[in-house]
Amino acid sequence: MNIRKQRFGTGVVVLDVLEDRLDAAVAEDFRSSVLAAIEEGAGKLVINLGNVAFMDSSGLGALVGCLRHVGAEGSIVLSSVTRPVERVLRLTRINRVFEVFEDTAAAIQASAPAHS
């Protein structure tokens, strides 16, 4: 799974998913990467899905599965969601569960403690 982790001074960690598909083939790896970041203390996570052109129910399941591992003070938000992925998020109502930001900068700003 090709995923890049960036830590920002505000305590926000950005995970850039560098795959074009988030499906059953990579869902488990994706989940592990996110959980590892949470275990390393990342309370505020931004998952940048700008490269992901396709997501199936396994990818969605992995995303939802990570939610319960975030502490009460933590959060996971999504950024740069492509249109096909946005369609799937809306179709399954996952967009009601995750905050979705147009770009990563906006997501970082919103996730920073002053704004949380």
Place this chain on the structure above:
Amino acid sequence: MRNTMRLPVEPPAPEGADKLLARQLTHHLKYSCGSWAREPNERAVFQALALAVRDQLADRLFEAKQVRNKDAHRVVHLVSMEYMAGRLLNNNLLNLGLRGQAEHAVAELGLDLEDILAEEPDLCLGHGGLARWSSCFFDSLATTGIPACGYGINYEYGLFRQRISNGFQKEEPERWPLEGTPWRFWQAPEQILVPVFGQTKRLEGPAGNSNVVWLDWDVVIGVPSDILVSGYGGKTINRLRLYTAQSSPEFNRRIAGHEHYLRAIDDRIASEKISKVLYPHLADGAGLQLRLVQQYFLVSCAIQDVIRQHVREHRTVETLADHQAIHLNGFQTALAVVELLRVLIDEYGVGWDRAWRITHNICTTTCHALSRDGMEDWPASLVEKVLPRHAGILRRIENTFGSYISQRAPDAGRDLPGMLLVGRGRDDAREHVRPANLCFIGCHKVNAVSRAHAEIVEARIAPGFARLWPEKFCNITNGVTPRRWIAQANPRLRVLIDQCVGEGWLTDPDRLLELETYSEDTGVLERMSAVRHANKLSLSARFNRATGVDVREEGIFDVHAKPFHENRRQLLTLLHIVDRYLAFSEDGEVPGALRTYIFAGKAMPGDKTAGLLIKLTNGLAALVNNDPVVSELMQIVFVPDYKVSVAEQLVPAADVSEQLSAIGHEACGTGAMKFAMNGARVLGSWGGGNPEIFEAAGEGVMYPFGMTMDEARESDIAGAYDAWRMLEGAPVLKRVLRALSDGLVCPKEEQVFEPLQRTLLEAGDRYRIIHDFNAYCEEQARIEADFQAPLEWAQMSLRAVARCGAFSSDRAVNEYVDRMWRRTEPATSERQMELA
């Protein structure tokens, strides 16, 4: 004898269209069909000609679209599980005014257009009435200029092909070759993602609110192909959009490697099964699940497509009800109500109240059902498994409706058990979802298809709803398109009508009434007789070729063309034939006129009684046609594989059409309208639309007989009808039944027809055949007597044509527009919408 008559009048074709059609034909022969022979075969010419016509349809669709966008009409979206359009080429040629030019272009190739037209397979994606209803309406929508889109499933295997073996029906798969049909445009980029199965979970959102999400679903892809349908004159071209189910290679890519490859293929087969076979009416177990998935697949594709197109044009779903009307053909498409709510709420973030209001303002339905027993329902557990998200929405509708009833309409409490969306099933104690009630709650208008049917709907199907929301229920009697059923099927009659009243009737069928001014004109009446005689000659020639029966055209052509079923009462005619056989062979009676009984129709696979009726028909045909004495006095023909193109041959040649359905067992029955519109007499029961035909056309056109609606109601009271006692008063029928028991028909197959006799006596004669037998025979005798006065007979034929213009589907469509599809008036809507 082939009909090669060139029609004298056609709608004007665009300038240069004749040369254009010939050029396009040559082009497609060469470049699309790869036919380089100097004398191309009929099949290739059919393909090329259809492609040439399709080109012109596409051009006109584009032109019409420029106008449509500015039009004030709501676009009508007809969602139907079934269509039965028949052949399309001749219809399109007539409607576009290209028939004469096509004849010329084909003649240039040394061929006859009739032979080319016969190459086309019927589009037969339905079982019967409901399917033909959609197709007639679709023709009328285009002719009356209503922008519309029809949604359906592109079944790979449509209705089965019927073959007769040893007198019994054998079913063979009939593959409607959409792949090879020249009409379709694949619209792969417009494909729809249909989620199915999975589970719902409640998760907390960022603001701490609780949200239901739909997880672990599978995906089926709906790939549309469009067939363009022209109205008469070619001014409006509408699309019939048929969806093929495909598995998603994208969504299945997770499966790699040999072991999983096989599973991937299994998944693919399971997905594609959805559009494989025209769904079975009698489904259970796995069949029930497939049927539910098929219904959901269609409505999901349709709803998503309607919204996508609307948003593309109007940028918001808020105005959906201003521009779109969604009509559900029967309760099989009831899930559209829930799917529309789901898409609005889940995908467009519309609040529940607003989404309900939009849905309710958009959706209307036609009820075709006759009893609650005959209506399907779905086990709630199956809905939960297949459509977990929709199950949640259904629960919310149910709760809201329950609150509405208790707060706003406490008087309806006694009706409530029958009105609930979820209730105990008919055959088991499990909870079942009732699609009919979903339509009654979720649609703002519900139509019954005949006046008699409206009474049935209010009394038996939806009594509680009819009391609660009387303004929701209406009756618009069905109709049929006179373009296909007169102009196309009966060109000789069309010529006569055109010469009498001009061609305006083709778009204004009320003008057929002007024909009555010729009712004393001997010249016209003689031509009326000549038209029928020529049609009978053509049909006889076809029969002789196809069945080997040497049919003589001079007698009465008495046609019974309907699906075979006990409640269609073919048995009445068959018992009458046995009586006539005995009278001619044993009593020495001689009829006043030769009679040819013509039967056509399919039985539902698995319906043993209907299968036996077909066997009895063929057995009687063998007995009668091989009897040297009786065959001079009557004949019987069974026409196998009844479908639209066969009906187009039978209808113009019939002197008498038998419409015998038992009271309360046919909602309308448009067969009578097609035959009467072509000048046939209708021998009919008092069921379905027959009373309205009697009212419109009068005695002499229709020969009504048997139990009335009131008598049927009384006889339905337990114990009021005694078949045995009734038989005591019917000595003729007793003799007929004895002859059948004694092996008069199929003597080598002992007691083969005993089950039919049991339906009459031991089973209590549910369809009142014994009661109606004498009255039926009396009317048959009257018909025979009347037939012997040819001028009066022609007079009544002319009256039938004149007065049955009222049963045009154009009239019905205009009424639908006025009473159902217009933007709902807030006052009516508010009252019903308080449900939200």
